Amino acid sequence: MARQWESVIGLEVHLQLKTGTKVWCGCDANYDNSEANTHTCPICLGHPGALPKLNKKVVEYAVKGALALNCKINNISTFDRKNYFYPDTPKNYQITQFETPYCENGYLDVKLNSGREFRVGITRIQIEEDAGKSIHIGTESLINFNRASMPLVEIISEPDLRSSEEAYEYLNLLKSTIKYTGISDVSMELGSLRCDANISVMEKGSKVYGTRVEVKNLNSFKAVARAIDYEIGRQIDAIENGEIINQETRLWDDDAQVTRIMRSKEDAMDYRYFAEPDLPRLVIKDEEIERIKALMPESKSEKLARFINDYTLPEYDANILTDEIELADYFEKVVELTKNPKLSSNWIMTEVLRELKDSGKTIEQSNISSEDLGKIINLIQNDVISSKIAKELFTKKLTDDRDPEVIVKEDGMVQVVDLGEIEGIIDQVLNENPKMVEDFKNSDEGRKPRVLKGLIGQVMKLSKGKANPKIVTELMESKLK
Amino acid sequence: MKKIYELTAFEIKEKIANKELTSEEVVTAIFDRIEETDGEIGSFVSLRKDKALAEARIIDEKVKNGEQLGALAGIPVAIKDNMVSIGEPSQSASKILEGYEGIYDATVVQKLKDAGAIIIGKTNMDEFAMGSTTTTSIYEKTTKNPWDLERVPGGSSGGAATSVAAEQCFISLGSDTGGSIRQPASFCGVVGLKPTYGRISRYGLMAFSSSLDQIGPFTKTVKDSALALNILAGSDDYDSTVEDVEVPNYLDYLTGDIKGMKIGVPKEYFIEGLNSGVKKVVDEALEVFKSLGAEIVEISLPHTKYAAPTYYVLAPAEASSNLARFDGVRYGHRTKNPKNIDELYTKSRSEGFGDEVKRRIMIGTYVLSAGFFDAYFKKAQKVRRLIKNDFDRAFEQVDIIFTPVTPGPAFRLDAKKTPVELYLEDIFTIPANLAGIPGISIPAGETDGLPVGIQLLGRAFGEKDILKAGDAFEKAIKERV
Numbered sequence: 001m002a003r004q005w006e007s008v009i010g011l012e013v014h015l016q017l018k019t020g021t022k023v024w025c026g027c028d029a030n031y032d033n034s035e036a037n038t039h040t041c042p043i044c045l046g047h048p049g050a051l052p053k054l055n056k057k058v059v060e061y062a063v064k065g066a067l068a069l070n071c072k073i074n075n076i077s078t079f080d081r082k083n084y085f086y087p088d089t090p091k092n093y094q095i096t097q098f099e100t101p102y103c104e105n106g107y108l109d110v111k112l113n114s115g116r117e118f119r120v121g122i123t124r125i126q127i128e129e130d131a132g133k134s135i136h137i138g139t140e141s142l143i144n145f146n147r148a149s150m151p152l153v154e155i156i157s158e159p160d161l162r163s164s165e166e167a168y169e170y171l172n173l174l175k176s177t178i179k180y181t182g183i184s185d186v187s188m189e190l191g192s193l194r195c196d197a198n199i200s201v202m203e204k205g206s207k208v209y210g211t212r213v214e215v216k217n218l219n220s221f222k223a224v225a226r227a228i229d230y231e232i233g234r235q236i237d238a239i240e241n242g243e244i245i246n247q248e249t250r251l252w253d254d255d256a257q258v259t260r261i262m263r264s265k266e267d268a269m270d271y272r273y274f275a276e277p278d279l280p281r282l283v284i285k286d287e288e289i290e291r292i293k294a295l296m297p298e299s300k301s302e303k304l305a306r307f308i309n310d311y312t313l314p315e316y317d318a319n320i321l322t323d324e325i326e327l328a329d330y331f332e333k334v335v336e337l338t339k340n341p342k343l344s345s346n347w348i349m350t351e352v353l354r355e356l357k358d359s360g361k362t363i364e365q366s367n368i369s370s371e372d373l374g375k376i377i378n379l380i381q382n383d384v385i386s387s388k389i390a391k392e393l394f395t396k397k398l399t400d401d402r403d404p405e406v407i408v409k410e411d412g413m414v415q416v417v418d419l420g421e422i423e424g425i426i427d428q429v430l431n432e433n434p435k436m437v438e439d440f441k442n443s444d445e446g447r448k449p450r451v452l453k454g455l456i457g458q459v460m461k462l463s464k465g466k467a468n469p470k471i472v473t474e475l476m477e478s479k480l481k
Numbered sequence: 482m483k484k485i486y487e488l489t490a491f492e493i494k495e496k497i498a499n500k501e502l503t504s505e506e507v508v509t510a511i512f513d514r515i516e517e518t519d520g521e522i523g524s525f526v527s528l529r530k531d532k533a534l535a536e537a538r539i540i541d542e543k544v545k546n547g548e549q550l551g552a553l554a555g556i557p558v559a560i561k562d563n564m565v566s567i568g569e570p571s572q573s574a575s576k577i578l579e580g581y582e583g584i585y586d587a588t589v590v591q592k593l594k595d596a597g598a599i600i601i602g603k604t605n606m607d608e609f610a611m612g613s614t615t616t617t618s619i620y621e622k623t624t625k626n627p628w629d630l631e632r633v634p635g636g637s638s639g640g641a642a643t644s645v646a647a648e649q650c651f652i653s654l655g656s657d658t659g660g661s662i663r664q665p666a667s668f669c670g671v672v673g674l675k676p677t678y679g680r681i682s683r684y685g686l687m688a689f690s691s692s693l694d695q696i697g698p699f700t701k702t703v704k705d706s707a708l709a710l711n712i713l714a715g716s717d718d719y720d721s722t723v724e725d726v727e728v729p730n731y732l733d734y735l736t737g738d739i740k741g742m743k744i745g746v747p748k749e750y751f752i753e754g755l756n757s758g759v760k761k762v763v764d765e766a767l768e769v770f771k772s773l774g775a776e777i778v779e780i781s782l783p784h785t786k787y788a789a790p791t792y793y794v795l796a797p798a799e800a801s802s803n804l805a806r807f808d809g810v811r812y813g814h815r816t817k818n819p820k821n822i823d824e825l826y827t828k829s830r831s832e833g834f835g836d837e838v839k840r841r842i843m844i845g846t847y848v849l850s851a852g853f854f855d856a857y858f859k860k861a862q863k864v865r866r867l868i869k870n871d872f873d874r875a876f877e878q879v880d881i882i883f884t885p886v887t888p889g890p891a892f893r894l895d896a897k898k899t900p901v902e903l904y905l906e907d908i909f910t911i912p913a914n915l916a917g918i919p920g921i922s923i924p925a926g927e928t929d930g931l932p933v934g935i936q937l938l939g940r941a942f943g944e945k946d947i948l949k950a951g952d953a954f955e956k957a958i959k960e961r962v
Contacts, residue, residue, distance in 0.1 A: 042584055042585050045811060046806040046811070047565075047584060047585070047811075047812070048565060048571065048573070048578065048581070048583075048687040048806070048807075049563075049564070049565040049571075049583075049587055049683075049684065049685040049686050049687045049688070050585075050684070050685075051683065051684050051719060051720050051721075051722075052721075053718070053719060053720070053721045054721065081802055083801075083802050083805060083849070085805065085808065085826055087808075087810050087822060090806065090811065091805065091806045092805035092806055092808060093802055093805055141822075143810070270850050270851045272801075272802070272846065272849035272850055272851075272854075273849075273854075274798060274799075274802070274849055274854070274858060277690075277691035277692035277722075277799055278688075278691050278720075278721075278722060279721060279722075280721055280722060
């Protein structure tokens with residue numbers, strides 16, 4: 001019988017906190033499109049004599065993250081130096097938390113598409129600083145220190161994940177949970193979320209974990225999943241071929257879709273960790289934790305419950321709308337305008353989400369702002385346009401910068417409610433379709449509505465969809481009596 | 482009548498305020514004195530005569546206009562080369578910082594400027610404050626003891642000590658990691674104060690050993706020392722290891738009355754090998770304290786013998802990390818045409834650092850390395866705690882502690898001591914750094930024409946006690962002469 005294998009995966013996730021200023025100095029952290037090395041000072045450049053000073057907002061944000069991930073916050077934690085030479089690390093040591101992190105023992109309950117739920121333990125979260133960025137052009141190497149000393153938290157999970165699917169869903173939940181706290185952009189594209197995976201395999205039922213391999217250079221959630229699958233396969237093959245798995249660090253090559261060795265255990269760095277003497281221990285009192293707790297924005301589960309209770313939305317709708325905080329915010333803005341939660345939800349779940357899927361845009365990049373959608377829905381509610389016209393309007397708005405109300409007016413999309421005008425069209429239809437009128441009169445009660453629908457359809461077609469369907473129906477019914 | 486350079490800082494301060502002297506006259510007299518003497522003494526590594534004179538004229542203008550004056554207005558002050566000042570050479574006597582100019586002001590420099598002091602230049606030192614002779618400096622000049630030009634001035638703040646001893650300025654700043662203020666003060670016959678760890682900001686002091694380093698003043702009198710400490714002490718936004726403890730007016734404590742003060746004399750400091758001349762001066766000093774009505778109490782600091790080995794584990798460990806930033810990447814010396822990044826590092830550092838610094842970096846790297854961390858660094862931290870506990874217990878019984886400063890007087894420049902012999906120069910001064918308590922070295926007499934100091938140690942933030950006792954002692958011995 002073939003040997004059965006089980007994989008064990010733990011993830012290390014780095015999040016950049018959007019605190020406005022860097023972790024040890026007052027440098028502006030919004031350096032996105034700035035010229036290289038313009039967001040720097042003696043402290044983040046590691047000039048002689050410069051000392052770090054902890055940014056209080058970093059602690060607040062870090063605590064928010066810890067609370068969202070159900071962690072226990074340590075009242076006293078310490079900073080340590082991790083020593084290694086690298087050109088983009090100005091001090092040639094990184095200040096991090098090693099001996100005692102500010103937070104430990106958290107968890108996230110992850111639900112898979114299959115409906116199976118499982119818990120991923122969070123071993124610890126530590127506060128640390130980011131490095132600068134090296135840029136290699138030909139034989140020249142340049143360094144941009146704008147990112148140096150940006151605040152990070154590193155979230156280290158327990159080895160509780162068993163497959164790439166589990167890892168993928170854990171990352172998604174982690175991302176949306178953190179997004180709800182507002183402490184980070186959590187974007188792999190922007191570099192504010194980075195992930196390394198620790199992967200090992202063992203024989204099914206074994207109590208001893210296999211040798212762990214660390215995989216770095218994972219640039220998307222999909223890359224994380226693929227790298228895990230590749231690495232599991234590679235390790236199983238190796239063991240089955242009688243090879244020994246070495247403790248090593250590997251890089252994911254996204255082009256070739258393989259992992260490659262970066263360094264073996266033998267070349268592993270000796271970081272010479274020791275207590276950072278320039279920073280006092282970090283004291284976070286219980287009152288401080290309570291204060292920050294009070295500042296926490298609504299969590300995903302709180303929002304879900306509120307959507308179901310206050311807006312009387314079905315759980316299905318509420319779940320989709322609260323999946324991402326941006327979508328939930330969008331929905332709430334639309335409802336504020338329309339005062340009609342269910343209709344707003346319907347529009348978002350069908351038209352808006354379809355459009356996002358087609359265009360590959362995020363809700364924030366969408367051409368239909370919450371104001372636009374609110375206006376479109378209100379045009380329906382005020383009988384200015386029909387639902388059908390509204391869909392046309394929605395499509396038009398995707399490439400049209402004008403206000404929806406203006407488009408409706410200027411492009412003559414307004415619904416016809418004038419009784420005389422509608423009567424004229426009805427008469428025309430009745431005159432032009434004597435057979436259908438005859439059919440209606442001869443039909444039994446069961447068939448009549450179908451024939452009626454056909455006649456109304458003709459009227460709508462002739463009015464180019466602009467006639468008010470309610471008025472058309474009422475008038476048509478009375479004419480045929 | 483006394484010459485200008487013979488006056489004390491306090492006398493200068495009063496004469497400028499009373500318009501008996503202008504700051505310009507004082508600064509001119511000081512630069513004349515430097516010109517006349519520094520060829521032989523070698524205190525200074527850079528001077529800023531023109532800027533100093535211009536600043537002096539601004540002070541004089543203020544005096545003329547009756548404007549409020551800072552506490553050090555118009556007083557020439559010298560700074561040790563390891564303190565950063567904006568636009569001025571700041572090099573820690575190291576080749577690795579050849580040509581480096583500060584891009585900001587150290588907090589102490591800023592405080593001196595704010596108090597109206599006139600900074601006249603930077604003083605010579607042992608490279609990165611490692612040494613007790615001022616002979617490990619990269620500068621070609623040798624700083625000599627003004628009492629005997631064939632003898633060392635002590636170190637590492639040798640130039641700072643000689644600048645006051647040779648009356649080339651009225652206050653100079655040194656740094657003291659294991660005795661680097663007190664030992665040269667004793668060798669050169671001036672007052673040297675190492676305050677409590679966390680009393681004065683280290684921001685802008687090029688770190689040797691962050692948990693031990695402290696800045697302090699050299700002065701001609703204890704009263705001048707109190708005057709300087711009034712300005713230098715206190716919390717700082719840029720150094721979070723500075724404690725927010727109120728700064729008293731230290732001058733208020735200089736009453737001369739120490740009747741009933743309990744002075745502890747630790748038996749462990751009166752070892753075999755204590756030079757007989759030094760012993761005689763120290764014994765006589767103790768008699769002076771008795772005659773002033775102080776109560777002498779024999780105490781024990783049982784872990785004293787472990788202080789030097791503990792220090793020579795901890796200080797190099799921190800130094801190895803602190804000096805990692807000097808790598809040739811961002812500033813300072815870079816080797817020519819390195820083949821790759823590793824060569825850039827190793828060659829820049831091999832060329833840039835002197836032997837003593839390299840020796841300590843290697844010791845420090847070793848004691849922090851994975852296999853030896855527990856055996857050396859961790860153990861040393863525990864012993865440090867025991868040494869601190871010794872002092873805590875002692876200060877339950879006594880107000881201050883009295884000891885010799887060094888085992889002998891200044892030795893000859895050609896004495897050819899081994900590194901270990903030199904390390905033992907600091908055995909009486911190191912414990913105060915490990916415990917973080919304040920210590921002051923005060924001239925007490927001479928042996929063979931060389932000055933000998935005594936050391937007074939106080940409880941943490943008890944500078945007022947040692948200044949009070951030191952001032953009373955100084956007044957008493959001046960009366961005798």
